Structures are given as C-alpha cells and as structure tokens.
Amino acid sequence: MELTFAIEGTDPGTAARAGRIRTDHGEIETPIFMPVGTVGSVKAVTQQQLQSDVNAQIILGNTYHLYLRPGTGVLSKAGGLHRFNGWPRPILTDSGGYQVFSLAENRKITEEGVVFQSHIDGSRHLFSPEGVMDIQRAIGADIIMAFDECPPYPAEYRYVRQSMDLTHRWLDRCIARLADTPDAYGYTQNLFPIVQGGTFADLRKASSEYIASRGAAGNAIGGLSVGEPEEQMYEMCGLCCSFLPADKPRYLMGVGTPWNILESIALGVDMFDCVMPTRNGRNGMLFTTEGVINIRNKKWADDFSPVDPGLTDSPASAYSKAYLRHLFVAGEILGLTLASLQNLTFYLHLVREARVHILAGDFAAWKAAILPRIKQRL
C-alpha cells in the first residue's frame, strides 16, 4: 500500500506535530531520526543493536555508495537491500545527487543528468533522473528520493534559480519513470520530491509550491545545513514548511545537531537524517542528556560514572566515561561502536521524548528547558 501519514497531535505553542507513517515494512512514529547506513551498514553498529538498543524505526541507504558497491546486480539478486543487510524495517534512500557533488570527481551537469567519476576507482558513470529511479527501485527503498541538484553555499541567485528549475524538471522525469516501472519486490516504493532554492526566500517559496503541486506521499527540504548561518537555515526551513502540505510528512535532509532537530520539529518537520551521531561519535564527540562530551579529554580518565547517567537504556551506559576514554586513547574498535550507539540512542531518545511532549501539549516548554543542558560542553 502507498505510504500514509496520520497526525496524532499538534503542539499548541509551535508548529510541531506528532504523527504516524505507515509503510509496507512497518510503522514510523514521528518526529523521527533516521540513522544513516551509507553502504548498507550504519557504521560500527549491528542491525540487531539498531533494532533493540537504538530503537531505530527506519534507516537510510546512500544510492551513490550502494550503486558503486555492492552494485544493483548483487542487490537485485539478493532481493533488495532489506534482504541483503537483514534490516526488516523501512529504508529510505537518497538520490545520490548530494554524494555525486560532495564525493565524486570530474562532475559535469547537463540537462540529461550528471556524469561523474567514481571516488573509488575513477570509472565513469551517468546519474540521470530515470537511472537513479531504477537504482532506488533495485535497492528496494520504501522511500525513494527525487534526483536533485544541491547548490553549494554561498551561490549566486541566478545559479540557484537555474538549478532549482533543473531540479523541478528532473522531478517530473522521476515521477514519469516511476509511473512506467513496477515496484521491485512486491511492496510499495514511495517518491519524496525535494525542495531546493538555496537561501533565497522567493525561490524556496516557488520550489515548495512546485513540489507541493505534485501530490507526493511526503516531501523533503534539501540544500540546507550546507554552510549557511543557523538562523538562515531555520528561516528557510520554516518557510518551506509553511508551503508544504500539512497532511504529508516533511523531511529535512542532512540535519543536524540535537538542537537543530528540536528547533526544526518546532517548525513542523517530521523526519531527519544526519551522519553526525555516527561520524562525530567515531571522533569521540558524545551527545548525552547532560551535554556534549569530548571523550578523549583527559578529565574523563578517572571518571567512573556511566557514559550517560540520564540514559540508562543506552548500551554505552553499561560502561564508564573512563573506560570509553581508554578505548579511544588505545584506538580500540569497541570505542567507535559504543560512541556510535550512545549518540544514536540519544538521538532516538530525543525525538521520542519530543513526540511525548507534543502529544502532551508542552513541547515548547520542554524544549526551552532541555536545550541549554544538552547544548552545553561538559
């Protein structure tokens, strides 16, 4: 069945909503954070830990990475990514556009698509809207993202407008391609289009209206958190939310810190993804209920309190700060795993708490109360 979204509560003090997405691989309670499983694995974490410890309800896969390795041939033979990596819950794939611009070499954009060289072996490839739909079909994503161009920040108005128009034309080709091709593995694959428009309010409005007119099952806001000031990100995000349908989930791509997420929930966003909890975790940066920790710091060397005393269901809280610091200093792989688990568990805990407070009607007050604590550096 097509993806559906039901709003179960709205916050009186903000634009925040609590909802429920239904997919053929199960339900997702929103607001939700989606761990990033780049190449078919959320780095350093098992799928079992993701389910039972982190309580992830949906994860991401990256089309660019999965297309290069293991490739759609293997994924098709496996019966899709769910069967390949053993993840039974929903999967969303990005369109590969962002990675092509940030990772690949010798990119050339034309109306047809983007020609690029693999960052792994230099081989040449074309990503077109049609091709990228076919790849995401083969991966078996429950939610397929439209192929878009994500302009850098800062960028000229003229460039951003042309890029946005191209993204809109590409969207229509994505829609046409999906209409012409069947779901790959017997469950519904749903397209989310992406709003672009950089930091220009009139373009963001125009793009949001164009995207809204397509009547998709859900809509995404792209091209933010790419270097613009935080205030500008919130302004653009709020603007997009005001023009995107209220009865469809809104997904803010690639954002962000825990406080970015809470502020964006207040603006009406329902879905988030970001590499920050895992990538920063692997660098020793921990997000906790008490604040942000650089676990490599000498001050933790003999601190035997749990990693996050306020989050006892985090697998990392079975260990002390001193032990986790030791693992990082000694270069032990277990440190990467525990830090990733802590951050992911915290992110999922945070959106779950946000949901509770939206439903209780006190989200704004709760957010104001916890932000200073979770933002502080310990």
Next chain:
Amino acid sequence: MELTFAIEGTDPGTAARAGRIRTDHGEIETPIFMPVGTVGSVKAVTQQQLQSDVNAQIILGNTYHLYLRPGTGVLSKAGGLHRFNGWPRPILTDSGGYQVFSLAENRKITEEGVVFQSHIDGSRHLFSPEGVMDIQRAIGADIIMAFDECPPYPAEYRYVRQSMDLTHRWLDRCIARLADTPDAYGYTQNLFPIVQGGTFADLRKASSEYIASRGAAGNAIGGLSVGEPEEQMYEMCGLCCSFLPADKPRYLMGVGTPWNILESIALGVDMFDCVMPTRNGRNGMLFTTEGVINIRNKKWADDFSPVDPGLTDSPASAYSKAYLRHLFVAGEILGLTLASLQNLTFYLHLVREARVHILAGDFAAWKAAILPRIKQRL
C-alpha cells in the same frame, strides 16, 4: 576461595578430560577457549555480545598493554579490570613477558628482570617478577601468570636451558611476592606457573617437574606455537601434560587454530587462548563448521547463504556471506565485528562440543570425523 578444578569425565580413547574450574567470579567448564581482550576489550566486540552471543566464560587481559594504558593507577581507582570494563566473569592476565619480547623496544634481560622501552612512546620501564605480580594484583586478575622468558624458535640448547632456569628462579620470586601481598579486591587471585624448555624434550620434562613441584592451582605450557613445526608442538605439549599434575587445569598458551585446539585437548590440555579468531577475523579469515573462508574472495559476492549455516546461534549467521564480503570490500567496521563474532562463537562452540563428546566418551571418533571438514578451505 582458591581456584579449584574438578574432573567430570575423561575420554577413553585419548587423554582428553572434561572439567569444571571454580573461581570467585564464577565457573568455567573445560575444555575452554579464552578470548583475548588485549587492552581491556576483546577487539570489535561488546562485553554483552561476549556474554550472550559468544558465551565466553573467561577472557584474557594483557599485562603489558594494560600497564601502559590505562595504567595501574586508573585500574586501581576503578576497583580492578572487571569493574573498569564491565566484565563480570573470570579474567586471566598474562605476565607481560611475551609482549615485552614481541612488541617492546631495546629489551635487556638481567637476573632482576627486563628493562624495555614502550612501543607507544619510547618510555623506559622495568618488568621484574615482583613488579609484574603487583601489576596483575592491581588489574585484579582471577588467574595471574608467572613472569617468564619465552625463548624464540629456533634457539640453541644452551640458551634455552639458561632461560628455563631463569624462568624457574623468577617463578619462585613470583610465589614469594604473592605470599607477601594480599588479594587486591576481596577475591582470590591464583598463580599459574609456566613450563618452558623450547623444543628440547629433556628441558620440557625438567621444567614440567619443577613447575609441578610448586603445587599451583593450575599450570601453563608456554613457549610453543612460536614457529616450530606443528608435530613438534604436539610432541612437546603431550610431554608436558604427562608430567604436569592430572588434577590441576593445564593451559596451553597462545594456541591456536581450531585443529590445534582439538589435538591438544586430546593430549590433556584444558585451557586455550589465541588472538587468531579475532585477528584473522579482522583480516577476513572465517572459521566455520563447514571450513575456512576468505570472505574477501569474489566467489562469495552473490552467495546469499548464511555466514555459517551450521552455527545458527552465531550473530554473523543472521547475515549472508555476500553481505559480509561486501562489508569487507567496502571497509565497513561492522565487517570486523561480525567476523570476530563468528570466529569467537565458532571457537567456543567447538570446545563446548568437545566437552560434550568427552563426557559421552566418543571424543576421538568425533574429532576424527570433523577435523577434515573444519580444516578445509572453502
């Protein structure tokens, strides 16, 4: 209470025994394999996975590594390694001797002990029998290994004899030091002396008799699997077993492959440790019930059968060979974790099965039947 050992069954066709070691941190069913937790972590595996997935009953810590990082200061403040790393079951520590000879720089051996430079920062340290007992007390090991010299292979008879005599004198200093110092954390810490003597039968006999005369709670065979032919290893191992007390556990240090372990169990060995399952696992070498796999091999790219169909309780068997290969090819950390879990689960499975067959009295036939299968390269 002091460590005890009860023999619960012997195999009619070999010298294999099934027993039970009791320590203040719980029981150990023998024969047993002990995963190596070098710096206080079995690499790439959580303590929870070690307990519930691998079913490890005892793990090792390396005195050399733990002394350098985090150091005995932190470990003492933590209340010992069990509390530092959250491992509630027994811990055995090696004496640091082997690592000093394989890792440290500018070693100089005297009657007093070994002066060496840290492989991490070049700092100078002395390991003496007394000092190493103090360190293992501070680590909080349930089983403390005597400080020994492990001669290389090949080595001259004269050198090996002098080295053995030194190891015996050091043993007596270890015993004296432990007699003079209390258990560190309220539970009994038990000394295991180590037989040396290289590949010389008369020295092995002399050393075994000397070690046996000390009446320790358990005894170890060191200096094997250091490059000598496999047949010679078995010959020396069998010789040592024949002179070491039958009513005390026998521990063959640093051995080895799954087939080395089965053959040595047949000679009367009860305890094993080796970095092979974790280290080789991280290099993509998998031990399975069906044989040995190089998971990087292209032949597994579209093999969607479980990693080890004969070991369904292995966490890795929730995934396919194709997926695990993909993780290795893509350089994903999860690959290291799953391969380590597979190999450790297999090793623990193997010794558990060995125990079952010793108790059933058909160990020799079982061993002969499975050896060709588990040794084959797939």
